[in-house]
Amino acid sequence: MQTTIMGRVVAYDERGSGIPLVLIHGFPLNRMIWEAQWEGLADTARVIAPDLRGFGESEMVAGATDIATYADDIRELLDALGVRQPAVIVGHSMGGYVALAYLRRYPEHVAGLVLANTKATPDSIEGKAGRDKNIALARDKGAGAIAEAMLPKLLAPNTAASKPGLVEQVNRIMQSASVPGIIAALGAMRDRPDSTGTLLEFSEPVLILAGAEDPLMPMAEQENMKEAARNSTLIVIPDSAHLSPMEQPDAFNRAVREFLAPLKNQY
Ligand code: MLT
Numbered sequence: 001m002q003t004t005i006m007g008r009v010v011a012y013d014e015r016g017s018g019i020p021l022v023l024i025h026g027f028p029l030n031r032m033i034w035e036a037q038w039e040g041l042a043d044t045a046r047v048i049a050p051d052l053r054g055f056g057e058s059e060m061v062a063g064a065t066d067i068a069t070y071a072d073d074i075r076e077l078l079d080a081l082g083v084r085q086p087a088v089i090v091g092h093s094m095g096g097y098v099a100l101a102y103l104r105r106y107p108e109h110v111a112g113l114v115l116a117n118t119k120a121t122p123d124s125i126e127g128k129a130g131r132d133k134n135i136a137l138a139r140d141k142g143a144g145a146i147a148e149a150m151l152p153k154l155l156a157p158n159t160a161a162s163k164p165g166l167v168e169q170v171n172r173i174m175q176s177a178s179v180p181g182i183i184a185a186l187g188a189m190r191d192r193p194d195s196t197g198t199l200l201e202f203s204e205p206v207l208i209l210a211g212a213e214d215p216l217m218p219m220a221e222q223e224n225m226k227e228a229a230r231n232s233t234l235i236v237i238p239d240s241a242h243l244s245p246m247e248q249p250d251a252f253n254r255a256v257r258e259f260l261a262p263l264k265n266q267y
Helices: 031-041 067-080 094-105 125-141 143-154 157-162 164-175 179-190 196-200 219-228 249-266
Strands: 002-005 008-015 020-024 046-050 087-092 110-116 206-211 232-237
Touching: 002 067, 008 031, 008 067, 020 031, 020 067, 020 094, 031 046, 031 164, 031 249, 046 067, 067 094, 067 179, 087 094, 087 249, 094 110, 094 179, 094 196, 110 249, 125 143, 125 179, 143 164, 143 179, 157 164, 196 219, 206 219, 206 249, 219 232, 232 249
Parallel strands: 020 046, 020 087, 087 110, 110 206, 206 232
Antiparallel strands: 002 008, 008 046
16 A cells, blocks of 8 residues: 655555554565564554655655654654554564654554564664665665675574575565665664663553574663563564564564553553
8 A cells, every 4th residue: 555645655554453553664674574464463453564765665755864754754654544542563673763763752652562673772883884884885786785785684594494485585675675765774773862761761561572593683682671661571582583573473473462462452
């Protein structure tokens, strides 16, 4: 589905009814990473999965983009869809950074958070330098070079060996990202603030989903979020690396379904 918000095309999928469940993808991915979630969870929630600007079928716009820009885009889409009640926001990796920015800006619109394969802390000095290198790489060599660098880090060795179709699908998703979208997202991630304080102030439920073999999001970061968010649960998903919603969709969906159950009752 597509809509136009302030002159910009925004693509999203929407299924089901009930409590709004907003799925925000990571970098350099798009809403297709959530296929198993919108199919598996649409019987329990109103699932809304947008493409962030510059990814998938959502248009990029020129101008400054920071992590809050994506959060504002999500709010504008939810407004356009008539979602005024608090939603459960699910963020995968960079989508988690956006979810935390959304919480910072729109706390009254958040009923709960699912933080998957992500972290609350900002980039280190080395991490920032890596973003600048990747910006140059994307500019010089395009999305394919970024996809090539990312692919080996996304899937657990078992997944990569046993599901060649999934490897191909993930690669295709990353290759399709626009270069301006990639460059803007790398800059936004590089400059994002520390969100630990945002979690400290949040008393609604938080589910932290970690990939047991995620090379990008160390377990210490997961423990850090668990400690900061006073009403949180941490679940480690076995046999998954950085893309747990795609690698282990059943375990992922089961955890989200259980998380939603008490929230739905209040809804
Ligand atoms: C992502 O998957 O969104 C990125 O790997 C996150 C990051 O680079 O910090």
